[in-house]
Amino acid sequence: MPVIDLANPSRFLSIVNRLLPWLMAATIVLFAIGLFGAMNAPDDYQQGATVKIMFLHVPAAWLGMFGWGLMSIAALGTLVWRHPLADVAGKAAAPIGAAFTFICLVTGSLWGRPTWGTYWVWDARLTSMLILLLLYLGVIALYWTAEEPGRGARAAAILSLVGAVNLPIIKFSVDWWNTLHQPASVFRIGGSKIDPALLTPLLVMALAFTLLFVTLHLASMRNEILRRRVRSIRLLQAQELAEAT
Amino acid sequence: MNLGPHADFIVAAYAVTIFVVAALVAWVVLDYLAQQRILGALEERGVTRRSHRKG
Numbered sequence: 001m002p003v004i005d006l007a008n009p010s011r012f013l014s015i016v017n018r019l020l021p022w023l024m025a026a027t028i029v030l031f032a033i034g035l036f037g038a039m040n041a042p043d044d045y046q047q048g049a050t051v052k053i054m055f056l057h058v059p060a061a062w063l064g065m066f067g068w069g070l071m072s073i074a075a076l077g078t079l080v081w082r083h084p085l086a087d088v089a090g091k092a093a094a095p096i097g098a099a100f101t102f103i104c105l106v107t108g109s110l111w112g113r114p115t116w117g118t119y120w121v122w123d124a125r126l127t128s129m130l131i132l133l134l135l136y137l138g139v140i141a142l143y144w145t146a147e148e149p150g151r152g153a154r155a156a157a158i159l160s161l162v163g164a165v166n167l168p169i170i171k172f173s174v175d176w177w178n179t180l181h182q183p184a185s186v187f188r189i190g191g192s193k194i195d196p197a198l199l200t201p202l203l204v205m206a207l208a209f210t211l212l213f214v215t216l217h218l219a220s221m222r223n224e225i226l227r228r229r230v231r232s233i234r235l236l237q238a239q240e241l242a243e244a245t
Numbered sequence: 246m247n248l249g250p251h252a253d254f255i256v257a258a259y260a261v262t263i264f265v266v267a268a269l270v271a272w273v274v275l276d277y278l279a280q281q282r283i284l285g286a287l288e289e290r291g292v293t294r295r296s297h298r299k300g
Contacts, residue, residue, distance in 0.1 A: 043249070048249045048250075049247065049248045049251065049252070050254060052255050052258075056259065057258070060262070095269070095272075099265050099266075099268075099269050103265050103266075106261050107261065107262060110254045110255075110257050110261075114251040212266070216270070219274075219277065220273050220276075222277065223273065223276045223277050227276075229284060230280060230284055233284075233287050233293065234287075236292075237292050
C-alpha cells in the first residue's frame with residue numbers, strides 16, 4: 001500500500017478500524033506485565049517504596065513531551081504540506097498529551113512531598129512542565145473555540161510550533177539550571193544510572209503507556225474524522241435548504 | 246507488598262493516574278459512539294455526503 005493512501009481519510013479509517021483491537025490487546029498485556037514488575041520491584045535504597053511512583057511519573061513525563069513533539073510535526077503538515085490528516089492528528093493529540101502532562105505533574109508532586117519535603121517548588125524542570133500543560137490548554141482552547149475550524153487549526157499549529165521551544169528547555173533544564181529535580185538518569189551519555197531491577201519494569205511501563213497513547217490517539221483521530229463528516233453533511237444540508245428556498 | 250510509611254502518596258499517585266486514564270478512555274469511547282449515532286441518524290434521513298450520492 002502506498003503511503004499516500006494514508007492521506008485519504010476513508011482509507012485511514014479502515015486501517016485504524018483493523019489496527020485498534022490489536023493495539024488495545026497489546027496495551028492491556030503490556031500494562032499487566034509492567035504493573036506486575038512495578039509492584040514486585042525492590043525498594044530504592046534512599047527513597048524506599050515511593051520509587052513505585054516513578055513507574056507512572058517518568059512515562060507520563062515522556063509522553064507529555066512526545067505529544068507536543070507529535071503536534072509540532074502535525075503543525076508542519078498543516079502549515080507547509082496541508083496534509084488532510086495533519087490537523088486531525090494535531091487536534092486529537094492535544095487532550096491526550098495534556099492528560100499525560102497532568103499525570104506527570106500530580107504524581108511528581110506526590111513523589112516530591114516524601115522525598116524532597118515539599119509538593120512544589122518553582123524550579124526550572126517543574127515550571128517548564130507546568131508551562132507545557134498551560135500550552136496544551138491553550139491549543140485545546142484554540143481548536144475547540146474557533147468558529148471556523150480551518151482558522152483554529154492554523155492558529156493551533158502556529159502555537160504548537162512556537163511551544164516546541166519549551167521541549168529542549170524541559171529536557172535540559174536540569175543541566176542548565178540548579179534544580180531540585182534530579183538530572184537525567186535513564187537516557188544519558190554513559191548509560192542508565194538505574195539498577196536493572198527497577199529499569200526493566202520502568203521500560204515496560206513506558207512501552208505500555210506509549211501504546212496507550214498511540215491507541216487513544218488513533219481512536220481520537222477516527223472520532224475527529226467522523227465529527228468532520230457530520231459537520232460537512234450538515235453544512236451541505238443547510239446549503240441545499242438555502243438554495244431550495 | 247509493603248508500601249512503607251509513605252503508602253498514602255503511592256496509592257494516591259496510582260489512583261489519580263487510573264482516574265485520568267479511565268476518564269480519557271471513556272471520553273474517546275463515548276465520543277465515538279456519539280459521532281456514530283449522529284451519522285447513523287443523518288443517513289437514516291437520507292442525508293449523505295456528496296461523494297456518497299448516486300447519479
